[in-house]
Amino acid sequence: MTPSLWQRHPLVLIVLAQLCGTSLWFSVNGVGLSLSRDLGFTEADLGRLTLTVQAGFIAGTLFISTTGLADRFRASHIFAASCLAGALANAGFVLAADQMPLAVTLRLLTGLCLAGIYPLGMKLVIGWVPRHTGAALAWLVGMLTLGTALPHLLRGSTLGLPWEWPLLGASLLALLGGALILALGDGPHLPPYSGRTRLLDGLAALRDRRFRAVAGGYFGHCWELYALWTLAPFLVAREVARLDATEAWIPWLSFSVIALGLAGCVGGGSLSRRLGSLWVARRALAASGLICLAYPLMIWLPPGLLLALLAAWGLTVIADSPQFSALAAASAPRERVGSTLAVMNAVGFALTIPAISLTTALWELQGVWVLWWLLPGPILGLWVLRPLSIRDPASQGSTP
Numbered sequence: 001m002t003p004s005l006w007q008r009h010p011l012v013l014i015v016l017a018q019l020c021g022t023s024l025w026f027s028v029n030g031v032g033l034s035l036s037r038d039l040g041f042t043e044a045d046l047g048r049l050t051l052t053v054q055a056g057f058i059a060g061t062l063f064i065s066t067t068g069l070a071d072r073f074r075a076s077h078i079f080a081a082s083c084l085a086g087a088l089a090n091a092g093f094v095l096a097a098d099q100m101p102l103a104v105t106l107r108l109l110t111g112l113c114l115a116g117i118y119p120l121g122m123k124l125v126i127g128w129v130p131r132h133t134g135a136a137l138a139w140l141v142g143m144l145t146l147g148t149a150l151p152h153l154l155r156g157s158t159l160g161l162p163w164e165w166p167l168l169g170a171s172l173l174a175l176l177g178g179a180l181i182l183a184l185g186d187g188p189h190l191p192p193y194s195g196r197t198r199l200l201d202g203l204a205a206l207r208d209r210r211f212r213a214v215a216g217g218y219f220g221h222c223w224e225l226y227a228l229w230t231l232a233p234f235l236v237a238r239e240v241a242r243l244d245a246t247e248a249w250i251p252w253l254s255f256s257v258i259a260l261g262l263a264g265c266v267g268g269g270s271l272s273r274r275l276g277s278l279w280v281a282r283r284a285l286a287a288s289g290l291i292c293l294a295y296p297l298m299i300w301l302p303p304g305l306l307l308a309l310l311a312a313w314g315l316t317v318i319a320d321s322p323q324f325s326a327l328a329a330a331s332a333p334r335e336r337v338g339s340t341l342a343v344m345n346a347v348g349f350a351l352t353i354p355a356i357s358l359t360t361a362l363w364e365l366q367g368v369w370v371l372w373w374l375l376p377g378p379i380l381g382l383w384v385l386r387p388l389s390i391r392d393p394a395s396q397g398s399t400p
Contacts, residue, residue, distance in 0.1 A: 010128035011136055013184045014121060015143040017079070020177030021117040022147030023154075024086045024110050025053060027170040028093065030151025032233060033250060034163035039098055043234065047360030050230050052104050054352050056111020061119055061346035063112075075120045075127065076181045082116025083178025087171040089113060094164045117177075118144060119342040126329055127187025137322035137329075138269020145261035145318050148229060152255035159248055211328060213388040215344055218324040220381020221285060222348035224292065224374045225317055227355035231370070232257050234363055235310055239303040253307065257314040264319035277323035282385055284319035289378025291316065296369045351377075 028049050035041040069078060089109040096102040121140055129136040154166035233254045240249050268280040291313040328344055359370045
C-alpha cells in the first residue's frame with residue numbers, strides 16, 4: 001500500500017492507532033481479579049499500580065514539554081517509539097508481577113511511554129484534520145476510552161486462560177498502533193518547530209482568560225474520570241454479586257461501562273459541530289456530576305437499574321474531554337500547541353492521583369459512598385467555566 005493511500009483517511013488510522021496504543025493504560029486493571037486470586041493483590045495494590053501509571057504519564061508529558069520534544073521532532077516518530085517502548089514495558093510486567101518494586105517500575109515506564117501516545121495523538125489529529133477539531137478529537141478520545149476498556153474485553157475473552165495472555169495481547173496491539181502511525185507520518189497543517197521550548201512556554205496560554213477557564217473545566221473533569229474508571233470493576237462486581245451471577249460477567253460489564261464513553265465522545269463531537277464545544281462540555285460535565293451525586297443515594301435500587309445508571313455515567317463522564325482539548329487547542333499559541341496540550345494533560349492527570357488514591361484506599365471502609373469524593377471535580381469545573389461565553393471564537397472548537 002502506497003503512502004498516498006494511507007493518507008486518504010488519516011483520522012481513521014490515527015484513532016485506530018490510539019485505540020491500540022492506549023490499551024496499555026489499564027492493562028493490569030483488566031486482569032485485576034486474576035491478580036487478586038493468583039498473587040494476592042488487594043484493591044490498594046491495584047490502585048497503587050494505577051497511580052504509578054498516572055505518575056509516569058505526568059512525568060512524561062512534562063518531559064516532552066520542557067525539552068521541546070512535543071514540537072521539535074516528528075510526532076509520528078515519537079508516537080511509534082513510545083508504542084514500542086510501552087509494549088516492552090507492559091510485556092515485562094508478566095515476568096515481574098510477583099515482585100512489587102519491579103512491577104511498579106515497569107508500570108511507571110508504561111506511563112512514561114503513554115505520554116508519547118495520547119498528547120502526540122492529539123497533535124497528529126490537529127495536523128491532519130484542522131477543521132472541526134472538536135468532532136475529530138472526539139473520535140481520538142473515544143478511541144482512548146475504548147483502549148482503556150479493551151483490557152477488560154481481552155480478559156473476558158480469555159477467561160480460563162492465564163492472566164498473562166491479555167497483557168501480552170495489549171502489547172501486540174501497541175506495536176500495531178505504532179506501525180500504523182509510522183506508515184501515516186505527520187500532517188501538513190502545523191507550523192515547523194521554532195526554537196527551544198521551556199516549561200513556561202507550555203504555560204504561556206494561561207495568560208489567556210478563555211484558556212484558563214477551559215483548563216479549569218478540564219482539571220475538574222480529570223478529577224472524576226480516571227477514579228471512576230478505576231472503580232468501575234469494583235462497582236460492577238458489587239452488582240454482579242447481588243445478582244448471584246458468575247464472576248465471568250465482571251470483565252464484560254466493566255468493558256461495556258467504560259467503552260460506552262466512545263459513543264459519548266462521538267455523539268458529543270457531532271453535537272459540537274452545530275452547538276459548539278463549550279455547549280457540549282458544560283452539559284456532559286453537569287450530567288456526569290449529577291450521576292455522581294445520585295448514585296450512592298440509589299444503592300437500594302435493583303442491580304440491573306444500578307448497572308444501567310453506571311452505563312449512563314460511563315457514557316457522559318468522558319464526552320466533555322475532546323471538547324476541552326479542542327477548546328484548549330483553539331486558544332493555545334499555534335507554534336506551541338503540542339507543548340501546551342502536554343502541560344495541560346500533565347496538570348490534569350496529576351489531579352487523578354489523589355482522586356484514585358483516596359477512593360481506592362477508602363473503598364473497603366466506605367463502599368459506594370466513596371463516589372462522593374469525586375463530586376468536587378464536576379462542581380468546580382462547571383464553576384470555572386461560568387465566565388466563558390458561548391460566543392467566544394474558541395468555544396466553537398475549531399483551530400484558527
